[in-house]
Amino acid sequence: MQKFTLQAKSDHILLSFHDGTQFGYLRDNMTDALKPHLTSEDLSFEAVASTANLHARIAKVEKQGDAIVHVDINIYGPRARAKTLGEDLSNKKVWLQKPDYYKRQYPYENPHLIRFPDLEHKVLEQIVQDVQAPEPVLPQATVNTVQQVVSEVQRSLHRADDLDREDGDERLRTRLLDHQRCGLTFMLQRETGDIPEEYRLWRPALYEGQEMFIHCITKQRSTLRPDEKGGGVLADEMGMGKSLAILALIIRTLDRAREWADRHRSDEQSHSGTHTYSHSTLVIVPSALLINSWENEIRLHLGESLTVKRYHGQGRERRVDVLAASDVVVTTYNTLAADSAAKKGSPLHKISWYRVVLDEAHFIRRVATSFYRTCSTLEANSRWCLTGTPIQNRLEDIGSLFAFLRVEPWNHRHQFRKHIAAPFENNDPVVIERLVMLYESLVLRRTKDILTLPGQDVRTRDLELSKEEREQYKRTHNILNRRIRHVPGGDEAEDKFGLFQAELQLRILCNHGTWQKLFSWEKQDLVDEQEARFVDAGVDAEANCAGCKQPRPILGSNRIYNQFIEGCSHMLCAECLEDCSGESTSINSCPLCKRFRKSNAATEPSSPDESDSDEDTPMADAEDQSTAQLRKRDDAYFNFQGHSTKMEALVSDVKVDLQTTKSIIFSCWTRTLNLVEIYLRRNQIPFLRIDGEILLSKRQKILNEFAEPDSRERVMLMTTGTGAFGLNLTAANRIFIVELQWNPTVENQAIARAIRINQQDKVIVTRYKVKETVEQEIESQQLRKKMAAKVGFVKDDEEMEDL
Incomplete structure (x- = not known):
């Protein structure tokens, strides 16, 4: 939570951080209403805003008019002032609302609160108690962060230990592991409602001498046992085979x-229903690449036992009867949202499905998005959420999943806020007990600790810079340090940018050695900075797509790292780019800018420079692309010759057992991968490459080629962000991390793509660290974050502060 001070100026009210740094100013109507009261001795004002919301909003700003953020202003003062202050604010068309955050030691009084005298006295008394309840005094060990709460909840779960092991159907070609057989039991219980008594949320009890069923969290009562079937959340860690469990x-x-x-x-015919009922399961995934994964999984585990329909692309089948006749239909969140917004609507919403499955279900954690709205309005007998991270940053994340499941009373989101989110914000320890009951009933969460996997061996290679590299490192350090220390009148934002640039340039130099040209403040390049910031932001960081307007993960997108040739600021998600790509391997020109140019030039003859022939021509293969990139290498960035201790060590390690192993080389910087290419070519080592510019449809072809046992290319180059999102990399059993990241979760996610239940060999992970450089501080920072992130993630606030 970020707090600001308010200061009256001649024509506005200024908001500042507590250290005096200016943040912004209030709009005119708020200024007119509050300014006369700012100097009152018996009133104090406090402006507060969610740090995560501020970061999310600021990240979307593209022009001055967008730079508007929501800030709550709390007013503290004697109760006697409430009435007159309320009247004055009302006259200025400003009304007080109940705040989400305020100093709980003070009783809450709102002169604008609408009161209902006819309500029973007891109800009013309860409202007053809820509003005025002081912050509870908690024991020292009480949890107060999302990470700690989730960690404590997960340690308290035991339903997974009590589940029987159901056998898979005889048509299933793959033998289920024990944890998948238990998962099948859990899902069958949830879909039939045959749930053991201790894991039900409605439990029998005597109330005023009458046998009733009482909800163990909300305390609602019912004379009949409510139905608790309908689906749930399968929240096993990534790589444990959630998709196979669903197929089973x-x-x-x-x-x-x-x-x-x-x-x-039959009932529909007699009642003229509006939906077509289908036995089919609808699976919704984040991208076309994951449609491929599901189709491959179905072929691998079930052969021809299921009929599968792919609902994606321009020529997709739209006839309701054909879709309803399939056993499985697979589509993407983007396609579903786009169909719903179209005039004809979505044929998928005209079907009552037997089952709807959301893969990577945390995509709907924000209820304001069309992803959530279009998914939640689908009709289905049962609903399932698959996600390894049901709670990413807020407890409300899993509240959105419960609302999608339509499990009473959690389909009403205010119930989750009242009974779970609000107690958590008030540091009420009851939230752990309640979350445990919810998890035990609706969620199955296991970690890889229960599996016998090949595992991983991690080693760190400590490297020494050569004499020439050390000299350039010192010179670069001095240039950056001198600039930061001697810039006159610099503000805090500039200082932070300077420090980030200094750390960034030294990190890059550890990779590139003397290939890297000496840094110049006058010739800054923002590409490296963008890549570092996005990777440091983590796997959960999002940006709004300029095409579909939806928040999409930054990592794994196509064009987030680089600029279109137009130099515009449009960010397009992989799905929207895929729709615009035709047969191209990558897109160089912004589709939105191109559309704008076409509309402006509709009445003008086209010139050769404006033709689309280049964009519609298929690109060369991956190796030719790499050669072209090297040939067009930025002379202002690299020297023509150089030496890199890290590159030499990397290639030396890759050459060991090259023909009997497969390797993936990760770097967050595309230019570092370009340099790796030079060294691999010099050593005649064939390779493939996937980075942010390769479209999703092409990534799958490259992955398939790499997975072939007799493939010539034994090495894959990959940007760290791409590897952390939506790929199965089990063909590799050696991982090389070129540079350490401030955010260790990104590295871990990329590595986890290779360590899955179908991995046959132990994975050897090699990290490179240059001694007596900034990389030593990064290693120390990683250790601190791993200690803090006990459940596998770090709060957004902490990540953004690191940036």
């Missing part, structure tokens, strides 16, 4: 699904 459920219940659809179709 689909094939096991296929006959039951057909009976359900037939029964409702």
